[in-house]
Structures are given as structure tokens and as C-alpha cells.
Amino acid sequence: MSRTAKLFICCCLIFLFVQWFLHQRAEDTAINIANLSVVCHKYNLPLLLVDPRILQQIITGVGHQSKCKFLCHQQSISYFAVEQKFFFNQEEFFSDLDKYGFSCFVFRQHTPQGFHFPGSSQLVTHFEVQRNGHSILVSLLYERGALIPGRGDFWLGKLKGNPLQVSTMKGTSRCASNEVIIGREYSLWKRFKTSKVTIDAVPLRAPTFPEAFVNNLRDSKFIECNTDAANQYHERHPKDETSEAEEFRQSARSLLRKAKSALDDLGVPFWLSSGTCLGWFRQCDFIPYSKDVDIGIFAKDYHESITNYMQNNGLMLKYSFGKVEDSFELSFVENDVKLDIFFFYEEEDYVWNGGTQLKTGNKYKYIFKKFDLCWTEFEGLSLRVPCDTETYIEANYGKSWREPVKQWNWKQSPPNVQENGQWPKSEWAEVMQAF
Ligand SMILES: *[C@@H]1O[C@H](CO)[C@@H](O)[C@H](O)[C@H]1NC(C)=O
Secondary structure, three states: OOHHHHHHHHHHHHHHHHHHHHHHHHHHHHHHHHHHHHHHHHOOOOOEEOOHHHHHHHHHOOOOOOOOOOOOOOOOEEEEEEEHHHOOOHHHHHHHHHHOOOEEEEEEEEOOOOOOOOOOOEEEEEEEEEEOOEEEEEEEEEEEOOOOOOOOEEEEOOOOOOOEEOOOOOOOOHHHOOOOOOOOOOEEEOOOOEEEEEEOOEEEEEEOOHHHHHHHHHOOEEOOOOHHHHHHHHHHOOOOOOHHHHHHHHHHHHHHHHHHHHHHHHOOOOEEOHHHHHHHHHHOOOOHHHOEEEEEEEHHHOOOOHHHHHHHOOOEEEEEEEEOOEEEEEEEEEOOEEEEEEEEEEOOOOEEEEEEOOOOOEEEEEEEOOOOEEEEEEOOEEEEEEOOHHHHHHHHHOOOOOOOOOOOOOOOOOOOEEEEEEOOHHHHHHHEEEO
């Protein structure tokens, strides 16, 4: 046999071995998931498939082999989740997994200050079940920011620190690696419907609308209100606890809850803006002297039923300024406290919202750097804020935003304001309406 032929056969053998190895590895992942599902079932713990890559394959229907289409994959980590409120008897649970030959690692962290979770100062945020070089990362879903208990969204901790192996109380795990997709940062998952499914003969639960679920993962980053910074601020500027301030807080809270309920029902994303955003960022509180609540909505997300939904929740339309396509602004009122909705327009390299002066028809434009939205919890509600909150606030209030300013002129004070002409008289009736 020639040298070339020998070399060729050798390469073929290596190729076949690699194929066999990958195949074996792929089958292992499915067996691991099947066995974990059996143990979860025993503990009445619904095991939720949240792996974006597997879900993506289910959405497109393109799997691997015919028998084990979706769960036999060659990734070293598969992602699942369980609701924390169903997760009891953890010690027994892990010792059962131990009997299957799994190594289990538990990730814990201090309960964040802003998270009023009853009982413990430490939370289990994730656990990892590992066998034959494959890991299943299971994230615990904690309910947060609920308008109605049981219907809130899900908060997920971050994978950090050294997880402990349950049986030995030491060790390292694969999930500390860079490969992880879920658990890289704090997240909030909007509550999603789940259904019972059988995937490759394994009974599981999965998002009923996997496409929406996978899309939402992209902007699910969560930031905690900085309570240390807020405490420092309040040392310098004691919290206003007069009855007048408390009354304002109560009205503001009520406005925010009702607006959230209306906008969530319509599926319109919004974020805390202007003074309300500053209050959250600086002092984890409403700013009592600000006298109103401000939220932002991208004009592209405008929905013609917003006003109806708000009014059905008891918020009356007070002003409408501008047009949907230019400088639009709506103000609602309840108990003499105003909720302003500013609509934001996206340009190539900046975003802006407009202002209109009643009576003169003068227009103003407020310019912001482009921003992404993150989740937070404020006043017991899950809400969005610009992720780079400080840049957003600095655009609006300048570098001295840390100090309270009670004299504020919305047409002149903001560093990012520009004059923007005047509405033509013929349009006044449309672009300046008071109710
Ligand atoms: C693990 O799952 C596989 C595939 O369903 C099954 O054949 C095997 O018996 C399970 N292992 C145990 C210990 O139950």
C-alpha cells in the first residue's frame, strides 16, 4: 500500500472516531435531560426548557437526527429553569440526582438590597447538573415586580463566585466558563405562558410562544436600584416625609401602577423618564417636589388605544401636544397629579422628544444619545429604565444632577434642549389640546 493510501485510511479512521464521539456526546445530553426530568417530576418541580438554541430549532423545525431531534445536541451546556416557589426539599432532590451519577453545583448570592425576599439573606440563583462532560444549567425564577401576586415577572440572578458541589461542599463547575448564555447578567423575564410538551420522548414544559420568549431574552438585562447611593444622598438631603410628600408618593405610585397595567395590556414598552428616572437613579424614590410622573415611549410603539386604556384605568387625558409623528406628548391626571408620556423619535445617531408651549405654539427638542432599555424594580413594580441611566440623566439635567434643583424651567434648564420653531397657526387646534 502506498504511503498516501495509508495516510488516507488513517484520516478516515480519525474522522469516523470523531463522528462516533460527537454522536455519543449528543446522545448523552438527551439522556441527562431525560434523567433530570424524571427527578424533577418526582418532586413536582416543573422543568422548563428555556435553551434558546434548542427553542430556535424547535421554531424552525430543523433538528439533528430523526429519533432524537432536539435534545441530542453537541453543546456543552443546556439551559433549563424552575420556578423558585415550587422548589422544595432541595437536599433530597440533589441527593437523588447524586444517585444518577450527576455532580451538582449550587450557585448562591446575597439577597440584593432592593429585593424584599422573605426569610433568607442568601438566595440559590442557579444549579448545575453535570455528567459525562455535559452540563445542565437550571436557573431559579423568582417572582418580582408583581402588580398582582402570582402574575409578576421573573428575576434571575447572575452566575458569579465559586459554586459549591452539593455532595462535597467544594469544587468548580463548567458553568463558570465563558460559554454561558443565560446567567451572564442579572435578568428579568417578562412572565410568559408555558405548556406541557414532549420533546424527543421527554416530558417537559416550554414557553407556549417560543419565538417571543427567545426575542425577549435579548433585552432582559436587569439593574437594581443603587440603595447605597440612595442612602448617601439621603444623608445629605434627608428624605421628605411630610404628609404632603407622602401624599404625592401615594398618588405617583397609583399613577404608575395604572399606567403600567394599561401599557402592559397593550404590549407597549415604556420607561421611567425625566424626574421620575432621576428619582429612581439618585434616591430610589419619587422626587416629591417634582409634582408629576414622567415616562417615555418610542413613537414607533404608539398605539391608538393608549388613551382609552388609560382612561379605563381611571387616568383622565388632560393635554395632548404635537402629533404622533412629531413632538407628541400626552398628559393624564389623577388626584391632581400628572403623568406625562413623552414620545421619543429615533434618528440615525440620536433620539429626541419634543415639547410644545401652550398658547405660543413654540416647539422644543430634547436630544439624547441612543440608549437600550433595561429592567428594574421600583415601588414594587417591574419597570424599564435606560440601561446607561447616568448618561440619560446627564443629558437632561447636566453634570450636577446629584444636587436637588427646585427651580426648573423645562424650556431653558435642560442642557439638551433646543428651540425647534413654532407650530403653524392653522394646526394649533390639533397640536395643543387641553381637556
Ligand atoms: C436515564 O434516561 C435514559 C433515557 O431515558 C434511561 O434509559 C435510563 O434508564 C435513565 N437512567 C436511570 C438511572 O433511570
